[in-house]
Every structure is written in structure tokens, then in C-alpha cells.
Amino acid sequence: MEAAQADTVIAPSLLAADFARLAEAAESVAGAVDWLHVDVMDNHFVPNLTLGPPVVKSLKAATDVPLDCHLMIEDPERWALGYAELGAHNVTFHAEASADPATLAKRLRSAGAKAGLAIDRDTPVEDYLDLLPEFDTLLIMTIKAGFGGQAFMPELLDKVRTARRHAKAGHLELRIEVDGGIAEDTIARAAEAGADAFVAGTAVYGADDPAEACRRLRSLADAAR
Ligand code: DX5
Ligand code: ZN
DSSP states (O other): OOOOOOOOEEEEBGGGSOGGGHHHHHHHHTTTOSOEEEEEEBSSSSSOBOOOHHHHHHHHHHOOSOEEEEEEOSOHHHHHHHHHHTTOSEEEEEGGGOSOHHHHHHHHHHTTOEEEEEEOTTSOSGGGGGGGGGOSEEEEESSOTTOSSOOOOGGGHHHHHHHHHHHHHTTOOOEEEEESSOSTTTHHHHHHHTOOEEEESHHHHTSSSHHHHHHHHHHHHHHHO
16 A cells, blocks of 8 residues: 655745744744754855754754754764754754765664755765665755755756655655755745655745745645645
């Protein structure tokens, strides 16, 4: 029997929010979203620098919305587990940065988190298909990781199609998350390709009413899936 289709996940990215008011940014979308996407950047894996464990700890105390930590960092073997221990719902690290993704995924799951694998713009997904049973989430970048506000790259959706086909054939329960340039004019294409979790920074926190922006994104995704 085919597994029932998973519900759409909408995950606003706090990267586009006011960093002096992160709790308010979380509050402004609570009730309209499933996860809060937290972009951790270390100025090494990507040129940008954002936040780390102390901020995630404070966010965890400030909101009940599950935290979706996207680690754009080197040496995730050293750091990722700490995010699981802080209570992150989902901890996603980059395939390009990890020496042994399957082992790290097992450790994250043992620590009580969902394990996520992220694939950046220039990385083929084929190399990682065999590892997917170890993961709950596959994050396909639809831009080059590092900065918000970049233009969506529709050609990267081929990776979503490949991964979704593979997951279906293997009866894997896999969330496929897209990140980068997701907005009202792009989310349907990503949903049609097989994504079921959608990160949106600028499209949410750049809107006058962030919660309403999330509701509109969800209905567009639901209609396309
Ligand atoms: C960038 C981050 C994204 C970013 C997306 O590397 O991973 O989560 O916030 O921003 P938008 O939605 O503005 O493209
Ligand atoms: Zn992200």
C-alpha cells in the first residue's frame, strides 16, 4: 500500500527576520507554520556568519514551534549533535561538509532529533541516494547556500524529482525540503517536483503580514501537490 501523502510543511527562515527581535518573528507566524527554519552559518562553509547554539537555546525557550536547524558549517561531526541536545526538531547538515553522513545521522536520531541531509547547488543528488534511509529530511538547495534573497533556480528541481522517485520506489518516508527563492511565484513548481517542505525567508518576513504570507504559500503548495 502507498503511504499517505505527508502534510505540507511551511518553514519560514528567520534569516530574513530582524535578528534583534527573533522571538517576535517566531510569534508572528506561530499557528500558521510547522517549523521555524534557523540558518546556522560559520563564515567557513559559506562566507556568511549568523548564529549558533546560544541563540538556538534562547529560541527554543521562546517558542513552541519546532526548530529546523540548517547547519551551513564545516565539521558538522563536531557541532551538529549539540543542536539535537538543545531540542532542535530537525538537524540538517551539508553532505559536502561531512566525512560520514550516515554515522552522523544515526547519532542525531539517537539524540532524539530528525536527521537531515542538505545538498548544495553544485552537488549531484545521485551520490547520496543510497544514504537516504538514514535520513528523515533531504534538503535540496534551490540557490547556492549562503545568503537570503537570491533568485530561485528551477533547474535544481531535477534533483527533487530524482530524490522523490527514489524515495517512492524504496517506500522511504522522506521529507524533501526546498530552500532558496521560494515564494508565491515559485512554490508550485517545487511542490509539483515532489517537495513537501518549503523554506521561505524573504517571501515571509518581507511581507506586511508574515502569517498571511505563510497561509498563501501553503495553499499554493497544497494545490500543486
Ligand atoms: C540561505 C538559507 C535560506 C535563506 C532563504 O543559504 O539557507 O534558508 O534564508 O532565503 P530566501 O527565502 O529569501 O531565498
Ligand atoms: Zn536554509
